[in-house]
Amino acid sequence: MAVLPPRGVKPSYQFPRVMLAPVAGYTDRPTRQIAREKGCSLTFSELISARGIYEFNQKTQDMLDECRDEHPLIFQIFGAEPEIMYDAVRRVEDLGVDGVNLNLGCPVKKVFKTRSGCGLTLYPVHLVHVIRAMRKATNLHLSVKIRAGVNHKSLIYKMIGDIAQGEGCDGIIIHARTRLMGFGGQANWDWIADLKDYLDIPVIGNGDVIDPESAKRMIDETACDGVMIARGAYGNPWLFRRIEHYLDTGELLPEPAPEERIATLMRHLRLAVEWKGERKACFEMRKHISWYVRGLPCVRVMRDKVNQCETLQGMLDCIREWSESTDWDAYFAKLAAQGHETGDSLPPHRSVSLRVA
Numbered sequence: 001m002a003v004l005p006p007r008g009v010k011p012s013y014q015f016p017r018v019m020l021a022p023v024a025g026y027t028d029r030p031t032r033q034i035a036r037e038k039g040c041s042l043t044f045s046e047l048i049s050a051r052g053i054y055e056f057n058q059k060t061q062d063m064l065d066e067c068r069d070e071h072p073l074i075f076q077i078f079g080a081e082p083e084i085m086y087d088a089v090r091r092v093e094d095l096g097v098d099g100v101n102l103n104l105g106c107p108v109k110k111v112f113k114t115r116s117g118c119g120l121t122l123y124p125v126h127l128v129h130v131i132r133a134m135r136k137a138t139n140l141h142l143s144v145k146i147r148a149g150v151n152h153k154s155l156i157y158k159m160i161g162d163i164a165q166g167e168g169c170d171g172i173i174i175h176a177r178t179r180l181m182g183f184g185g186q187a188n189w190d191w192i193a194d195l196k197d198y199l200d201i202p203v204i205g206n207g208d209v210i211d212p213e214s215a216k217r218m219i220d221e222t223a224c225d226g227v228m229i230a231r232g233a234y235g236n237p238w239l240f241r242r243i244e245h246y247l248d249t250g251e252l253l254p255e256p257a258p259e260e261r262i263a264t265l266m267r268h269l270r271l272a273v274e275w276k277g278e279r280k281a282c283f284e285m286r287k288h289i290s291w292y293v294r295g296l297p298c299v300r301v302m303r304d305k306v307n308q309c310e311t312l313q314g315m316l317d318c319i320r321e322w323s324e325s326t327d328w329d330a331y332f333a334k335l336a337a338q339g340h341e342t343g344d345s346l347p348p349h350r351s352v353s354l355r356v357a
């Protein structure tokens with residue numbers, strides 16, 4: 001039986017059923033905004049250093065500014081020093097975010113060896129002090145995001161769950177892989193089921209959800225309170241609404257049509273330029289463009305051209321030129337011949353093939 005939380009204060013915010021994961025280098029402000037516009041109920045900031053916040057580091061400040069007045073947003077931090085975590089949470093609270101999340105899953109060596117991210121889970125007593133300091137700093141929704149353990153021999157998710165719940169966290173997200181697994185192999189959903197069975201606070205499952213069917217399967221198999229999606233949402237912000245609809249009705253909404261994908265991609269590009277400036281946005285958007293057009297015809301030449309562009313207008317022109325010169329009728333006919341539905345519903349848009357059904 002897990003330890004019960006010490007406080008009676010309920011945060012006004014609760015985790016929804018489906019959410020976009022924090023992904024460093026991907027879930028920046030424009031990407032989060034697009035996800036929300038297309039039906040995502042909750043987004044997380046990228047991982048941000050508590051020490052960087054404490055020391056007013058310029059890059060960190062820019063990331064903080066990106067998160068101002070954004071809803072719903074949970075701000076994710078990492079760090080290991082209780083006083084610094086306290087201070088960072090107080091400053092984050094001033095941004096008006098909906099909650100704070102402690103990263104306990106980052107596998108990167110640089111973070112791990114400073115006893116942060118996944119490294120902090122190896123020091124449970126210290127972890128208690130870190131979470132206690134964060135809890136003391138805020139009444140906002142407070143959660144932790146963990147991996148199942150460092151490797152298969154140290155599956156410590158229940159102990160970490162005990163600490164999180166005991167110190168008054170409002171929820172826990174478990175990425176069902178160990179640090180050793182990195183982002184490869186198949187996520188083991190049994191660990192999610194086990195943690196859900198053990199704790200009273202909401203447990204969110206993460207790992208290998210890529211479409212409405214896998215989201216439902218994870219909920220059915222683990223009884224988790226919600227699912228978090230990272231790579232499956234790359235270039236696919238429609239996924240969240242499609243999952244919600246499938247969970248509510250059992251009906252699969254069609255994949256977005258090419259026009260919708262192209263229009264969204266162009267809006268994303270413009271938003272990125274607004275937030276980051278033209279040069280940086282054009283560089284960072286290259287990967288997003290590849291993800292948005294994956295599976296559509298004749299994209300290779302367009303992608304090569306876009307990768308040479310350094311201006312918004314140049315990128316938009318490349319995309320338009322490709323879209324106008326593509327023989328969409330032939331494309332639809334080919335899909336129909338393969339037995340796919342045509343009209344509005346279009347090709348299987350698998351961003352990443354992560355889990356075999």
Ligand SMILES: Cc1cc2nc3c(=O)[nH]c(=O)nc-3n(C[C@H](O)[C@H](O)[C@H](O)COP(=O)(O)O)c2cc1C
Binds near residue numbers: 021
């Ligand atoms: C490139 C990359 C960056 C990531 N950055 C973060 C991060 O900043 N914070 C975090 O908690 N998890 C991060 N993750 C982990 C994801 O949030 C998620 O737990 C993991 O990808 C498993 O989910 P998926 O199978 O849906 O991709 C990152 C993953 C990837 C691939």
